[in-house]
Amino acid sequence: MRDDSGLAQTAKDLLAGTVGGVAQVLVGQPFDIVKVRMQTAQAGTYTGMGDCARRILVNESPFAFYKGTLTPLLGIGVCVSIQFAALQSVKRFFTQQNLRSGRGGKTGEELAAGQLFVAGAWAGLANGIVSGPVEHIRIRLQTQPASAPLYKGPWGAITSIYGQHGISGIFKGQVPTFLREGLGYGAYFWCYETLMQREMRKRGCKREEVPALWAVGFGAAAGYALWFTIYPIDVIKSRIQTDGFTPSTRQYSGTLDCARKLWRGEGIAGFTRGLGPTLLRSPFANGATFIAFELAYRALS
Template structure:
């Protein structure tokens, strides 16, 4: 198996771990982001309402889409990231930088690798998250879509591929900005431990992978949360004025939310995100690192 194939497979393992751990928190975040102001008194009120009115399985509503899609997304992220890192390492070696094997990448190189990973991921994460959000926010008693495949069929048949990629511009902005700092933070923490302990990457413990992934997750959300909120609003908006469209563009969405709901709307739902982040992102990097070591042992 080639190195890239191993990275893609390990990334899929990380993505599946992320979804299974983070999905219940994500649905609470999305409901709070997209509901009218005053709908919920807070995170616990939202979660309690979901549990009472829709049952415990509602916390995994729309899970099939991210389980399949986010697995592919994270696979792409790590595939692009590791490929770019190897490119920079080879470049460093030729120039005599980055240590004896060129693997000590600079902050600029890590951020660039993360940005490219995010953009590559965005082509898949946009429609995947769009379908997931539609399923997470639809009525439980009179649902528009019977499941992810029904949602894809109905949206694509009526609005084409463009309909599936609703909110894609803001998705690319979120992915590029977020994953640039996300992977930079993780890799810098790994570099620090390698330098302090004089060990190889394969010797970093599972607890470190979880801890560094959790820290990287907090850095990610500190940068992208307001962008993510606008993405959620765009992806739950109507497709046209006749279907309840509120926002003509991303900029119009930002201006409308600011004017009608104030700055607080841009951080609504942050609580469940901050609780979810260390578990989901720790699981992502743990899944990737452990799967990668297993694959490289063959």
């Protein structure tokens, strides 16, 4: 491992993570709005992701695919930087543990599956503090009617929601967000880091010597690991974050109530709606995230 000071190392993690987050948003946003529209619409509104995308294009213009982008562009950059900083910090902690116990190879950096999952889960939970409100605001903007929008941009949504419902309104849907982030990013980073470590062993090289393009394939696989682990939770989160704020306007009293009603009303199909654009988006967005992170991290090193 490098002898960087803790502060310098964390700054490097944060900056490289921000680069990865910006790449993720720019590549993935058009797919994401289709996913959210399908997740939150009434059953039968769209015949599929092609129909949903066509309606957005025809009724709202091509620019609608980037509706609400400013919030994630600013917020997801912060989220992903937090993810990678938390991940790298826990990985270094486990590496030191391995060195003391004589595990993990000569450098201690070959982490076990459980260590990788815990590091990823911690990264997800740390990220969830920011991603919850960021995604809430983004989803409100993505789903508001084009003809009569409720909010004039991200700041308008934040001030309006906070003014009427306080901090709890901003953090609406935080329980399923933490559940999603912990489980999902545990699987996400476990998959990516396992593939990266295997490639390092196969080549007998250091991490920075693995061709950066391999990060695209590893990132794509990690994205699928994430979504196949947590997609039903993501649907519940989206439903709650587009639900009303007051008892008289709310459809769901909480996470479990939402899950029960969705199951009774639509069965398994309700928990998989919008999965198509998510799986289509995943290799592009997550491949872009990891190659951007790896290239930035190596440049900063």
